[in-house]
Amino acid sequence: MTKNITVRYFAGFREHAGVAEEEVSLAVSNAGDVFESLKHRHGSEEPLGHCKVAVNDEMADWDAVVNDGDIVLLFPPVAGG
Amino acid sequence: MLITSATIHPEELKKNLTDHGAGAYVSFEGWIRDQNDGQEVLRLEYEVYEPVAVAEGKKVIAEAMQKFPLLHVNCVHRSGLLEIGDCAVWVGVTSAHRDEAFSACRYIIDKVKVRLPIWKKEHYVAGHSDWVNCERCVTHGHQHPQASVS
Numbered sequence: 001m002t003k004n005i006t007v008r009y010f011a012g013f014r015e016h017a018g019v020a021e022e023e024v025s026l027a028v029s030n031a032g033d034v035f036e037s038l039k040h041r042h043g044s045e046e047p048l049g050h051c052k053v054a055v056n057d058e059m060a061d062w063d064a065v066v067n068d069g070d071i072v073l074l075f076p077p078v079a080g081g
Numbered sequence: 082m083l084i085t086s087a088t089i090h091p092e093e094l095k096k097n098l099t100d101h102g103a104g105a106y107v108s109f110e111g112w113i114r115d116q117n118d119g120q121e122v123l124r125l126e127y128e129v130y131e132p133v134a135v136a137e138g139k140k141v142i143a144e145a146m147q148k149f150p151l152l153h154v155n156c157v158h159r160s161g162l163l164e165i166g167d168c169a170v171w172v173g174v175t176s177a178h179r180d181e182a183f184s185a186c187r188y189i190i191d192k193v194k195v196r197l198p199i200w201k202k203e204h205y206v207a208g209h210s211d212w213v214n215c216e217r218c219v220t221h222g223h224q225h226p227q228a229s230v231s
Contacts, residue, residue, distance in 0.1 A: 010198065010200065011212055012212040052198065054133050054198070058133075059136075059137060073133070075130070075198045077214045078194075078197060078198055079200050079201045079212070080127075080158060080170065080201075081158075081169065081190060081194035
C-alpha cells in the first residue's frame with residue numbers, strides 16, 4: 001500500500017537531496033524501507049546501522065512501522081561532541 | 082540538557098551544580114582543535130536537530146542518574162559556527178564521592194556523542210569543507226574518530 005510520507009533530510013543528506021524536506025508516496029512498511037527507497041535522494045553509501053531515524057520526532061528503530069502521514073527524519077552518522 | 086548557539090561558560094554552569102552534600106564535581110569540556118586527520122582546521126560548524134537532541138540528551142542524563150548516585154547533572158552542546166579553542170560541549174556532575182562523578186561524566190559524554198542528532202562540518206585552511214563521519218571511523222577502529230574535539 002502506498003503511503004504519503006513527509007521526509008526530512010539532515011546535514012550531508014540534505015545537501016545531497018538539495019532540499020530539507022519533501023513529500024513522497026512510497027510503498028513501504030517500515031523506516032528502513034524509507035531509507036532504502038530514497039537512496040537516490042540522500043545519497044548515502046553507509047550501512048543502515050551507521051545512520052539513525054526518527055519518526056514524528058521520536059528516535060525509532062529501522063523496523064519501526066511507518067504510517068500514512070508520518071514525518072520520517074533521516075539522520076546521517078552523527079558527530080556530536 | 083541545553084543546545085545553544087551562544088558561548089559556553091563552564092564556570093557559570095558549574096554554579097548551578099553546587100550542593101552541600103557534594104564531595105565531588107567532575108566536568109568535561111570538548112574544545113575545537115586546529116587540526117584533524119592531517120588537515121588544518123579553520124573553524125567548525127555544528128548542525129543540531131534540537132527537538133530530538135534535547136529529548137535524547139535528557140534520556141542520557143536520566144540514565145546516568147539511574148546508574149550512579151548523583152546529586153546534579155547538566156549538559157550543554159553548541160550549535161552553529163565555532164572557532165578554534167571554543168568549547169563545543171560541556172558536561173558537569175556532582176556527587177558525594179569521586180568514583181561515581183567520574184563514571185557518570187564519562188557515560189554522559191560518550192552517549193551524547195553517538196546518540197544525539199548532531200553533525201559537524203569542518204572548514205579547512207585549504208579552503209574546502211567536509212562533514213565528519215564518526216561512525217565510519219569507529220568501524221575502522223580509529224582512536225580519535227571525531228574531528229576537532231578531544
